[in-house]
Amino acid sequence: MILDCSSYAGPCVCGRTHQLETQLVVVEYNAIAKFEQYMQQVGLADKRRVVVYDSLIYELTQGKHIRADQEIVLPAQGLRSEDVLIEEMMTRLDRPEVIVAYGAGTIMDFGRYPAYKLGIPFVAVPTLASSDGFTASICSVILQGQKKSIRMKAPTLVVADLDIIQGAPVRLVTSGINDILSKYISLADWKISALVSGEDYCPMVAGLAEDALRIMRQAADEMAATGRIDYEAMTMAQMKSGLTMQLWENSRAASGAEHLMAHLVEMHPPRFESAEGIHGECVGVGTYAAVKEYHRLAALQPTAKPFQPLSRDWVLEKFGPRLCEGILEENAEDVLASLDPQQVVAHWPEIQQIIADIPSPEEMEALYRAVGAKYLPQHIGIDPALEAEMLPISAAIRNRLTLIRLCRILDFEPSQAR
Ligand SMILES: [Zn+2]
Ligand SMILES: [Zn+2]
Known part of the structure; x- marks a missing residue:
């Protein structure tokens, strides 16, 4: 199932003009096989690409990784959405033009936050569907020791591969x-x-x-x-x-x-x-x-x-x-x-x-x-x-x-x- 999000954006009966960063949401079996095609569709295929995983997901998704100009695999142990950890990762970024976050909710913030700070697009590859945060722009992050929910960046493209998602625990x-x-x-x-x-x-x-x-x-x-x-x-x-x-x-x-x-x-x-x-x-x-x-x-x-x-x-x-x-x-x-x-x-x-x-x-x-x-x-x-x-x-x-x-x-x- 592919959702073209353009119909939701623009002037609305409520009087507001709604904005939507997300252009395309793909929810399919083996969606990863067509990842490059979807990137092409949203105009991001040729952008210099950093793909971020955690070590656990990187192992679990062997054979389903995507092409990257730079790959970052963060240690899954102790990984949490916190400014110091995200900013430490940002020092390792090598001139990205798009960030792809591949994993669960926490890893999304390692895409959402740097993309927002750097003013570049972000792409989400969720590996589970246990909550509705993936298409949102809200980042639930620890800032200076305090948990905050703040608006940052929503993914331009979401590619949810159901072969991966169905492997998650019930x-x-x-x-x-x-x-x-x-x-x-x-x-x-x-x-x-x-x-x-x-x-x-x-x-x-x-x-x-x-x-x-x-x-x-x-x-x-x-x-x-x-x-x-x-x-x-x-x-x-x-x-x-x-x-x-x-x-x-x-x-x-x-x-x-x-x-x-x-x-x-x-x-x-x-x-x-x-x-x-x-x-x-x-x-x-x-x-x-x-x-x-x-x-x-x-x-x-x-x-x-x-x-x-x-x-x-x-x-x-x-x-x-x-x-x-x-x-x-x-x-x-x-x-x-x-x-x-x-x-x-x-x-x-x-x-x-x-x-x-x-x-x-x-x-x-x-x-x-x-x-x-x-x-x-x-x-x-x-x-x-x-x-x-x-x-x-x-x-x-x-x-x-x-x-x-x-x-x-x-x-x-x-x-x-x-
Ligand atoms: Zn409205
Ligand atoms: Zn909720």
Whole structure:
């Protein structure tokens, strides 16, 4: 399957003109055999080329390497996306005109970051499809000791060879399913925010995320029923979801209340010290918790509650002294402050309708179990007793409007009408 991305870029019904660095996404069996042809198609075949691998992938993909003017093989042991390591590699670059990153998520940042700094294009050859970051421009990198997500460069071309991708462990497949099923929540959060706060919304970008969700849901249902893994569909779903982050210049369509669970796990606040899981697994736990909570709330009738900033005492208690200042800083200009809680209450019937489109907790649980995906707190080392607190705590990590954050300006009473 080949996706020509040009149709997404340009003037849009939302009023914006969308930009897209990615021109072509190839998801095929034995795609590497035609790599030079695809490079030709995007005008990069004759550029002086550096290809970056890690040592593990270099071994695993013997016979599938690509032509290079310079080859860099980084030691897989201890490799992480960090400025000092990437800049050390950059000192070894020999006049590249294009960088090809060949591997998993970490190695992508060794393409994305130097390409951005040097102002040259970057090409991605992903070796797994466990998350939707490959077609995004966002670099999750440690800068001066702090983990940051910043916009850098998106790949001009993505060549995903399914012969390589199908060799990845099944745990990465289910993690990838989770990363896309999370769009049930992220899209609901975006729609709710557009409704109550007038946040910009794009039906085309949301539609692309919905498309990714539909493709993944179908593939997950098939895997649940027959055990067959449709690598082509699942990989394309990841690629499409990643494109939404480029088109919208942030991760709004792809990341809502549920994705903050992954941040929570990475931050290890008090009581979450032993939480551990790969990105999609943490997101799966966040998604299932949010699915349950959103349906529970939809059955209730809220009343307005005046806005109160997060208190230092609460933040200190939940995040501890190490993380407290950063969380307070993130919430200094709380998106809730400018909202009229009464307006949120007035929109409640529409919010209930948005939530009605989210599958029920029973349906989600059956699917997670059938494909062997992680979805409960104890699956990622979180005490189930913390379940009720996970979402409100993680909602404080990012000043982005989600239904969970909105609960701070709402009081809920069980509806008499139901
Ligand atoms: Zn648009
Ligand atoms: Zn994700």
